[in-house]
Amino acid sequence: ETGVTQSPTHLIKTRGQQVTLRCSSQSGHNTVSWYQQALGQGPQFIFQYYREEENGRGNFPPRFSGLQFPNYSSELNVNALELDDSALYLCASSLGQGGINEQFFGPGTRLTVL
């Protein structure tokens, strides 16, 4: 069974650019959540997708958007990058909604904005 994978591993962008991060969920998992982890901080919830629909959003501006595909993989898009967007972006997949379903985290994508 393949775990959660994310691509790319590292990424360097400049202010104002746009970026797309990708996440492949664990086999059979229909729910994907995205988190932002700034240096020295705990992860912060960005949003969650359940069966291709957004299912909850944290305190992030609209320039953070996402998609979930029929195979339940997911993308995180960030427009108009700012320096503060530099962080580790984690995705997590689970069998369904609710905290009773364990979330399995990927290794993350390290984004640096210059």
Add this chain to the structure above:
Amino acid sequence: AQSVTQPDIHITVSEGASLELRCNYSYGATPYLFWYVQSPGQGLQLLLKYFSGDTLVQGIKGFEAEFKRSQSSFNLRKPSVHWSDAAEYFCAVGAGRDTDKLIFGTGTRLQVFP
């Protein structure tokens, strides 16, 4: 709003010594409570979780945690630390209708000396 506090930013212990990492949460009712571990370059791995029932929870890698409602705490313990336990530890809560949209603490970095 829910919040999580991990008062200890950095803890150093000797191998074989006991360990307790502190976690306090703020929420009106009993939330779902989690402890995750993050090793360098790795995603988050779930150590244990509490939803209800027995307040002493056993997890993987010899860890346990105790939920104390009166103190709004969920401290993580291990009787004898191994060098491989050196990592960052995060406490998280999920509450209300969003038990899977986790709120993380800022983490405790554990250093283990031989």
